[in-house]
Amino acid sequence: MWSYVSGVISxxxxxxxxxxxxxxxxxxxxLFSLGxxxxxxxxxxxxxxxxxxxxxxxxxxxxxxxAAGGIVGLLIGYPTLKAKLRTDYFAIATLGFGEAIxxxxxxxxxxxxxxxxxxxxxxxxxxxxxxxxxxxxWCAWNLIHSRHGRACxxxxxxxxxxxxxxxxxxxxxxxxxxxSAFCAGLAGGLFAHYFGFIQPSMFTSYMSxxxxxxxxxxxxxxxxxxxxxxxIFIGIPEALRVANIWRLVAYGLLxxxxxxxxxxxLMGYRELSADMVKGWYRRIWKGGRA
Amino acid sequence: xxxxxxxxxxxAVALCAAIGCDKKSDTIKIGQAVALTGxxxxxxxxxxNALDMEIAKINAKGGVMGKQIQLISYDTRxxxxxxxxxxxxxxxxxxxxxxxxxxxxxxxxxTSVTEPANVSFLATSATNPKVTVDDKTGQVRKTAxxxxxxxxxxxTVAAQFAAKNLKLKNAAVIYDxxxxxxxxxxxxxxxxxxxxxxxxxxxEAFRSGELDFRAILGKIKxxxxxxxxxxxxxxxxxxxxxxxxxxxxxxxxxxxxxxxxPDLITLGGAAVxxxxxxxxxxxxxxxxxxxxxxxxxxxxxxxVMPNPVMAIDALAVIIDAITKTGGTDPAKLxxxxxxxxxxxxxxxxxxxxxxNHNPLNKPAVIQQVKDGKFIxxxxxxxx
Amino acid sequence: MFVQxxxxxLAIGGIYALMAVGYSLVFSILNFSNFAYGSxxxxxxYIAYFSMVKLGLPIGVAILFSxxxxxxxxxxxxxxxxxxxRKRRASSLFFMxxxxxxxxxxxxxxxxxxxxxxxxFPAVFTKSNITYHGVSIxxxxxxxxxxSFAAIYALHFFLQKSRTGIAIRAASYDIQVCGLNGVNDxxxxxxxxxxxxxxxxxxxxxxxxxYIVYPTMGWITNKAYIAAVIGGLGSLPGAVVGGILLGVTExxxxxxxxxxxxxxxxxxxxxxxxxxxxxxxFGRFLEEKV
Numbered sequence: 001m002w003s004y005v006s007g008v009i010s011x012x013x014x015x016x017x018x019x020x021x022x023x024x025x026x027x028x029x030x031l032f033s034l035g036x037x038x039x040x041x042x043x044x045x046x047x048x049x050x051x052x053x054x055x056x057x058x059x060x061x062x063x064x065x066x067a068a069g070g071i072v073g074l075l076i077g078y079p080t081l082k083a084k085l086r087t088d089y090f091a092i093a094t095l096g097f098g099e100a101i102x103x104x105x106x107x108x109x110x111x112x113x114x115x116x117x118x119x120x121x122x123x124x125x126x127x128x129x130x131x132x133x134x135x136x137x138w139c140a141w142n143l144i145h146s147r148h149g150r151a152c153x154x155x156x157x158x159x160x161x162x163x164x165x166x167x168x169x170x171x172x173x174x175x176x177x178x179x180s181a182f183c184a185g186l187a188g189g190l191f192a193h194y195f196g197f198i199q200p201s202m203f204t205s206y207m208s209x210x211x212x213x214x215x216x217x218x219x220x221x222x223x224x225x226x227x228x229x230x231x232i233f234i235g236i237p238e239a240l241r242v243a244n245i246w247r248l249v250a251y252g253l254l255x256x257x258x259x260x261x262x263x264x265x266l267m268g269y270r271e272l273s274a275d276m277v278k279g280w281y282r283r284i285w286k287g288g289r290a
Numbered sequence: 291x292x293x294x295x296x297x298x299x300x301x302a303v304a305l306c307a308a309i310g311c312d313k314k315s316d317t318i319k320i321g322q323a324v325a326l327t328g329x330x331x332x333x334x335x336x337x338x339n340a341l342d343m344e345i346a347k348i349n350a351k352g353g354v355m356g357k358q359i360q361l362i363s364y365d366t367r368x369x370x371x372x373x374x375x376x377x378x379x380x381x382x383x384x385x386x387x388x389x390x391x392x393x394x395x396x397x398x399x400x401t402s403v404t405e406p407a408n409v410s411f412l413a414t415s416a417t418n419p420k421v422t423v424d425d426k427t428g429q430v431r432k433t434a435x436x437x438x439x440x441x442x443x444x445x446t447v448a449a450q451f452a453a454k455n456l457k458l459k460n461a462a463v464i465y466d467x468x469x470x471x472x473x474x475x476x477x478x479x480x481x482x483x484x485x486x487x488x489x490x491x492x493x494e495a496f497r498s499g500e501l502d503f504r505a506i507l508g509k510i511k512x513x514x515x516x517x518x519x520x521x522x523x524x525x526x527x528x529x530x531x532x533x534x535x536x537x538x539x540x541x542x543x544x545x546x547x548x549x550x551x552p553d554l555i556t557l558g559g560a561a562v563x564x565x566x567x568x569x570x571x572x573x574x575x576x577x578x579x580x581x582x583x584x585x586x587x588x589x590x591x592x593x594v595m596p597n598p599v600m601a602i603d604a605l606a607v608i609i610d611a612i613t614k615t616g617g618t619d620p621a622k623l624x625x626x627x628x629x630x631x632x633x634x635x636x637x638x639x640x641x642x643x644x645x646n647h648n649p650l651n652k653p654a655v656i657q658q659v660k661d662g663k664f665i666x667x668x669x670x671x672x673x
Numbered sequence: 674m675f676v677q678x679x680x681x682x683l684a685i686g687g688i689y690a691l692m693a694v695g696y697s698l699v700f701s702i703l704n705f706s707n708f709a710y711g712s713x714x715x716x717x718x719y720i721a722y723f724s725m726v727k728l729g730l731p732i733g734v735a736i737l738f739s740x741x742x743x744x745x746x747x748x749x750x751x752x753x754x755x756x757x758x759r760k761r762r763a764s765s766l767f768f769m770x771x772x773x774x775x776x777x778x779x780x781x782x783x784x785x786x787x788x789x790x791x792x793x794f795p796a797v798f799t800k801s802n803i804t805y806h807g808v809s810i811x812x813x814x815x816x817x818x819x820x821s822f823a824a825i826y827a828l829h830f831f832l833q834k835s836r837t838g839i840a841i842r843a844a845s846y847d848i849q850v851c852g853l854n855g856v857n858d859x860x861x862x863x864x865x866x867x868x869x870x871x872x873x874x875x876x877x878x879x880x881x882x883x884y885i886v887y888p889t890m891g892w893i894t895n896k897a898y899i900a901a902v903i904g905g906l907g908s909l910p911g912a913v914v915g916g917i918l919l920g921v922t923e924x925x926x927x928x929x930x931x932x933x934x935x936x937x938x939x940x941x942x943x944x945x946x947x948x949x950x951x952x953x954x955f956g957r958f959l960e961e962k963v
Contacts, residue, residue: 003378004379052426113467115470119425195402197399199395
């Protein structure tokens with residue numbers, strides 16, 4: 001029983017790492033991405049190829065996976081952000097990028113195409129995940145609370161004003177993109193070493209959708225919000241054993257309803273904090289306002 | 291807000307209880323990892339129906355060694371990641387063995403759970419040789435078995451049929467680059483067809499999910515093939531044949547067991563008439579007529595071949611192993627299943643080859659699509 | 674092979690053109706990409722299919738039902754998912770998320786309710802193709818191209834000659850000034866969505882007849898976005914030209930290079946165009962340049 005539950009938690013944490021990166025990108029910098037599963041795939045394949053074919057140490061391979069994601073993010077981000085594509089066309093461009101990565105993975109010899117890479121060492125355990133997740137959240141939190149993070153928020157709110165105030169929009173967006181691509185790549189490497197087998201067809205737009213839905217539902221402007229939302233999205237269907245198709249219907253509806261009724265999502269612009277928990281405690285047990 | 295929050299707490303407790311609840315009952319639990327939704331659901335649904343029907347029959351007669359069999363099925367959606375989740379759930383549910391899956395990609399992924407847990411699975415229609423034999427080490431996986439034939443055999447059969455029986459000289463291959471099944475089946479056919487003296491004049495790839503093949507078909511038309519080898523699933527095959535007819539291509543289409551669904555005819559219309567495909571077993575097979583009659587009586591529909599028959603074979607193998615070991619210890623069953631010899635099953639005499647966990651002497655059937663029906667053409671036997 | 678490839682390209686180009694016109698119509702008025710357009714096309718296809726198969730209606734009536742049905746659905750989509758956001762003057766990111774959510778919701782709702790079954794339209798034409806000197810084109814394709822052009826011309830006539838048409842064209846320049854001049858912008862937007870929905874119905878039906886009907890067929894609208902950019906954002910004739918050009922070039926890439934890289938080519942073309950020539954061939958809209 002515990003092995004099953006720990007499996008669910010592990011999977012949840014892997015997605016949390018990727019979603020935290022996306023939270024910085026979509027939530028804090030305001031850019032929509034439809035192809036983040038591609039960075040995930042790049043990280044997964046890089047780390048897997050390194051350990052599978054070259055016997056590289058697991059942690060080094062993970063770091064390289066993340067780095068690969070980041071570098072590709074830089075390569076993709078440079079032309080598309082420099083061209084100042086409008087939000088919707090940027091999203092379409094990321095979609096195209098996702099497709100391009102899939103084609104690459106299916107056709108390169110080193111990735112063994114559609115056959116995928118079976119027999120990867122399953123080095124990702126719960127303790128490893130807990131450590132990495134905490135590190136990533138800590139990094140993201142620090143990024144957001146630095147001047148870089150404030151620049152991102154400014155870009156999201158009003159990029160014209162931000163440019164007027166001297167914020168370099170291009171660098172700010174690129175930085176967010178590279179960070180989120182790094183996180184996704186890291187998560188991908190962990191994913192590959194958790195399942196022990198990867199194939200190009202595992203990295204679908206469904207994955208990108210789930211991450212985006214978690215960021216929106218959790219609250220664009222919060223780190224803890226998307227973390228909680230991801231854990232809920234992974235955990236509840238497993239617990240209730242809901243048919244997967246209805247899960248996606250729920251995501252879609254959730255996105256629309258959140259946009260209309262509660263655009264700030266679960267956490268809004270705030271983070272989960274001791275005060276918040278105290279406030280809930282007071283409301284539930286004392287029956288009054290905090 | 292207060293009432294809502296306080297209502298959520300008992301709900302959370304109930305959820306935890308539901309997760310933690312693990313009923314220990316006196317039944318034999320057999321797991322099934324099957325694609326109940328998604329593209330492969332026609333086979334998966336048939337497979338589950340057949341198992342339900344067969345298990346009800348066995349339970350009515352008293353079960354196995356006095357215990358009732360309980361089938362625990364989870365939907366894999368033919369997705370490798372979901373397959374792994376499903377397998378973990380089944381292992382934690384305490385199943386003694388798993389029937390399924392029907393897809394090679396899912397099966398290979400599942401081995402990462404079944405090998406350490408020492409719970410065996412019998413794949414029903416996963417035809418990739420790498421399911422049972424580890425690609426890197428060349429060793430057979432101790433918990434992976436299958437009840438169907440493998441793709442190298444399928445490709446060989448088709449190529450020999452095209453070259454020797456139909457006497458066709460030039461072949462064009464269209465395959466799905468995103469599917470390991472399709473890419474490899476294309477390769478196996480090409481190898482054997484060339485060995486038989488034929489010539490492969492074109493080999494074109496498309497991406498999974500592609501709908502418009504006219505561009506590559508136009509290219510193929512120029513090479514004038516006699517046979518079009520389409521080692522894909524039924525949806526792509528139907529579209530390719532329809533569009534080939536649109537372009538006036540006269541080659542005879544041929545395919546593998548991925549075609550064996552009634553969808554092929556509904557989607558392809560008149561264009562699929564006269565094509566051939568390889569299957570593991572067919573509705574006209576005299577050995578299984580009794581089963582087909584029972585299935586039709588209960589579910590009002592023909593079973594979609596070959597998964598139901600493969601699943602019932604798998605069930606027979608598991609039950610045989612249970613009776614031989616006298617218990618349901620998954621590790622002991624795993625060892626016993628590898629020893630299965632000459633077991634009479636629905637599709638014939640079943641023996642597992644211990645060196646690669648594949649069934650020995652499994653026949654392949656060639657079916658032809660004619661006038662909206664699949665008809666039986668001929669039978670080949672494994673060497 | 675050249676002529677055959679050209680004909681195949683024109684056939685698919687006609688469908689891209691139709692989708693691009695519908696998409697451009699909405700884009701030119703509201704300046705946002707309706708990501709849910711693909712799912713409306715998909716629903717139009719299902720409506721036509723079920724009219725023909727379950728109700729046994731002839732193809733003409735089925736197309737009519739599909740046009741009406743898709744128009745209504747597109748209108749409802751606007752009313753429910755977009756107008757609350759417009760009232761709040763939400764940022765474009767919110768519109769995109771809402772559109773994305775609607776697309777995911779509708780697509781998976783169909784998956785869950787109708788099932789993942791693929792449906793093929795019953796054969797309408799007795800002869801499947803017309804062959805001349807070794808070059809073939811499907812009869813359905815000829816019919817589809819003819820019908821699409823008739824529809825586009827009808828739209829063009831409506832936009833040029835009728836009062837409402839003039840109002841729509843005025844709104845595509847500046848909707849607020851239009852409002853000042855006495856045009857009811859709510860009604861206008863509703864009408865535009867009705868028209869776009871009608872076009873979606875036609876494209877959906879022909880797409881379904883050409884291939885098969887299944888829940889994720891809406892993703893082909895990504896090509897419509899690319900076609901609209903090629904032709905120039907905001908220009909309807911541009912959308913037609915863009916659609917045909919895209920169809921033809923894609924097919925040539927498929928035939929002469931490889932079918933596998935076709936989508937990568939299209940998306941790369943998109944990014945390249947947006948970087949080098951953002952106005953496309955006939956367009957009026959420029960990037961949000963700071």
